[in-house]
Every structure is written in structure tokens, then in C-alpha cells.
Amino acid sequence: MRTFSRRLRVVWLALLLLTTLVVPASLAQASPRDAGALGQVVPVPASVQPDAANPYQLSPMAAVSFDIRSPQARQIVETLAGQLRTATGYPLPVVPATQFYQPTGISLLLGGVDGKLGDEAYQLRSSKQGVVIKANAAAGLFRGVQTLKQLLPAKALAKTKQQGPFGVPGGTILDHPRYGYRSAMLDVARHFFTVPEVESYIDEIAQYKINYLHLHLTDSQGWRIQIDGWPKLTEIGGSSGVGGERTGFYTQADYSKIVEYAQQRFITVVPEIEGPSHSNAARSSYAGLNCDGKTPPLWLDITESPNSVLCLTNGTAYKMMDDVIRQLAKITPGPYINIAGDEVDKVDKTQYAEYVNKVSAMVAKYGKKVLGWQETLSVLTKPEATMGQFWFNELNDDAVIKAAKAGAKVVMSPADHAYLDMKYDEKNPAYPVGNYWAGFVEVQDSYNWDPETQLAGLPANAISGVSAAMFTELVFERKDIDQLAFPRLAAIGEIGWSPKSTHDWDSFKTRLAAQGPHMDVAGIDYYRSPQIPWPAR
Ligand code: TNX
Secondary structure (H helix, E strand, O other): OOOOOHHHHHHHHHHHHHHHHHOOHHHHOOOHHHHOOOOOOOOOOOEEEEOOOOOEEOOOOOEEEEEOOOHHHHHHHHHHHHHHHHHHOOOOOEEEEOOOOOOOEEEEEEOOOOHHHOOOOEEEEEEOOEEEEEEOOHHHHHHHHHHHHHHOOHHHHOOOOOOOOOEEOOEEEEEOOOOOEEEEEEEOOOOOOOHHHHHHHHHHHHOOOOOEEEEEOEEOOEEOEOOOOOOHHHHOHHHOOHHHOOOOOEOHHHHHHHHHHHHHOOOEEEEEOOOOOOOHHHHHHOHHHOOOOOOOOOOOOOOOOOOOOOOOOOOHHHHHHHHHHHHHHHHOOOOEEEOOOOOOOOOOHHHHHHHHHHHHHHHHHOOOEEEEEHHHHHOOOOHHHEEEEEOOOOOOHHHHHHHHHOOOEEEEOOHHHHEOOEOOEOOEOOOOOOEOOOOOOOHHHHHOOOOOOOOOOOOHHHEEEEEEEEOOOOOOOHHHHHHHHOOHHHHHHHHHHOOHHHOOHHHHHHHHHHHHHHHHHOOOOOOOOOOOOOOOO
């Protein structure tokens, strides 16, 4: 990253002083047309007060400044400045600012936002003098910068030099999330995705204010995280994948790299370990995980394996899970560990309840909170300590509602709206990519639902958020992830972030269309759904 030497900074300050006196007014103005409209943002902000007569135009003299008290704010502006320098060709020095003094340009400051709105809330004020983003914490500054990037013309973020002007519409945005948990789930078990592939997905989801990355690390087709003391889990269990393709695993150092990369984008990683079902890969690795003491062959099919369920009577599975949870807890700074527990028709009911409660206790013992799929909510002895991820109606509705009334939290990811691995329609994406067991899910289907009404009787205050889930049985390449996630992830992101009162398909599709060029410059290979009035390329 470019740093700004002290001498250059002095020269620049002198220049700035000079130009504020002599730059003609015409250079400091953007026409509202160039500036676009405040509020053409996804997710739509909680409140927008346009001041069309007062747009900002990024100038060659602009500085990008950070609250002198916040090293994280500095990191955020360094990244932003780096992204804007390429296309604009402006020097955009990174300099400190205080509440009392901000150099002309873009400033990130702590404070000045109602503390009750939380760490992710921010205020963005844009005027001829500059853009000032304020927040209670660095997380809010980061979210505000995502909004700013959407308000700038896409070309300002291009990877080659562009002609200005680079305008930002004038006015004030005050924004904060509806839900504190807005996740993207990525299944790296069915098909493995490398650290750089996951990192590029993190960059993409961050643009839509997603704040959790849920990694589905194990399943019948593969075990993807190295566990000390259990080397065969990755040697054998990591050597498979659907169709024998995309095999591999993360060392704990790789995993930490992902965690850190996500953290820098204010995204928290939630690791998920499948069990007691979906466990063929583990069973193939260790004989002790099988009640007959024999390892079944690796499972490469897209369907669930006939040998999916761990043996729960000889103690080995619990010994392994204790090691797995302890080690994961150590390398996971976020609060949650996901213990899965889904699709357990073949599991003895008593053994299932014992598994869920024992593994939940391990998670608590190692200082983390329990997340699991909705099935776990049927058998929990401590629902108040748990968050269940809802994925399908009419599975165990009454149990989900009962657990929620007893204090469990619920994350909503209904498959017919929020499963990103579903196809948009019969032809898209083209065969063999994408599933359709929950039906085809066009962009409008992913947008038109509400977490509060998805499951009748679920208390609204039990809902902690939403998750856009990408299972990968039928997702083969990195570009397939883009095609499936975009633009539907933006729809789920908006449902999780924006106030319910702003929910409106016509507004969403117009705002989403305006973001098409931004996705193009970000290199997102999105699906050009015919439902969205995309501008021509
Ligand atoms: C259902 S969602 C599953 C996954 C599959 C997915 C495919 C859930 C808890 N179980 O095992 O991969 O559908 O869309």
C-alpha cells in the first residue's frame, strides 16, 4: 500500500491551501446527473435526506483521512484510497483527522452517531466540502465506506485509469442494520474452494454488508480442516470431493488466514462441523467412528451417503468432537461454533438428543456459543443458549417455535428464498450447475419474503438474522459461485440490513440495476436476470 512520506505531506498541505483559494468553482461542482442519486444503494439505507444541489466531486486535491484515534479507520481508508487511486489517477494521500479538523476530501471519524444504533451504524454526509462518515466503531465506518463506494460512479473503482468526474450525490444518510446476524454460508466440503477463492468471495459479500461467513467445513464428501491428533481426517477425508474433483483441506494456518482476511472486512467466521449425520468422510478416515469397526469407502456422489451417521455408542465420536471443538474454538475469534445436526432421520432419537446436547456442552466449555440447523431446536435442553438456523418449513415448526419461546434465537435461511445453490430457472445457470429441490429461485423470489412471517407463530424478537446459503454439490468452479450468489445475495443482504418499512421490489430492482456496473468493475460474474433492468454493458 502507498504511504505518504512526511515531506510529501507538507508539500501536499501547501498545495491544498493554495488550491482551496484558486480552484475555479466549476471544478468543485458535479452535476446531479453525474452524481447519481443518494439512496441508489443496496441494501437501501434506513434513512436518506438528499441535498441534490450540494453534491461532492472527488478532486485531484482530495485527501482521504482517518480518525487519529483509530488504527482500524486508517486501515479502511488505506484500502479505499488504494482502490480509488487506480481509476482516478489522483494521489489521495491518507492523513489523520480529528473531530475538529478534517482535510478536504473523504473523512472517517469515530463518534457522532447515537450509541443505541450499535457498532455497525453510520452517518454519511456528502456536500461540496467533502464526504464525512461517522460511526461509533470501525465496523460502522467500514459499512459506510461500502455505501460510499456504491454512490460513486462504478468507473471510480475500475482497475484502469478513467476520465472523471467522480461525483457523490449530496445529502445525509443515517443507516443501521435491522438484524445483527447477516451471514453467507459457503459449503467447502462438497467441493473444496481454496483460500484465495474464499477471500475473493469475502470481498464480494462485504459490499452488501454481510457480517458473518459461515463455513460448512465438513460433510460426507469431504473433511476440510486439519485437526491435530486426527491426521487422517484430512489425509483421507480431505482427499475426496463430489466426483473426485476439488479435493483438499485447510491447515489451521490457512483457516486463520481466512479468519483474518474476513476480520479486516468486519466479517466474523462461523465454522461448522457436521454431525452426527453427513459424516461419511470422517467415517472413512477412522475405523473407530464406525460401530462395526470398518471404514466405508469415500463418498463422491451428490446425494447423501448411506454411511453418513457417526457411531454414537463407542465413545470415539465424542473424543474426536471434543478435540475438534477445542481446537476450532482456539482459532476462531468469533462467538459461534456451528454443530450442524441436520437431516437426522436415520439417527436414533435418543442418541441424537444426546449428541446435540453433549456437543453443545463442549462448545460452551470452550467458551463459544452454539449454532446448529433447525433440527437441533427439537432436542435442546438449553434452548436459551442456542441459535438455530431455519431452512425449511414443515420440518419441525412447532419445535422451532417452542424453542424460540424458551429463548432460542433463530437465523432465517428458507431454502425456497435464501438457498443460493438453487437454479434461477430451468436453464440458468446452465446444466450441470445448480440444484432445484426447493424450486427455482429467481431474484424476485429471493427478495420477496420476510423473516418475521416466514414461519407463522415464530416470535419476531427471537429472530437474530438471515443467512444466504450456498451448498456446493452442484457448484463446480469459482465462477459458478458468482453466478449463483449474485445478485441474490444482495437481496438477502437487504432483507437482513434494511428496515422492513423500506421493502419494495420495484425500488430494489432499480437500485440493483444501478449496481450492475459496480459488480462489473469488481469482477463479479453475476447472473443478468431478466427481472432486473440492467443498464447496457
Ligand atoms: C439440504 S440445508 C441440506 C444440505 C444440502 C442442501 C442442498 C441442510 C440443513 N441440508 O445437506 O447440501 O440441501 O441444497
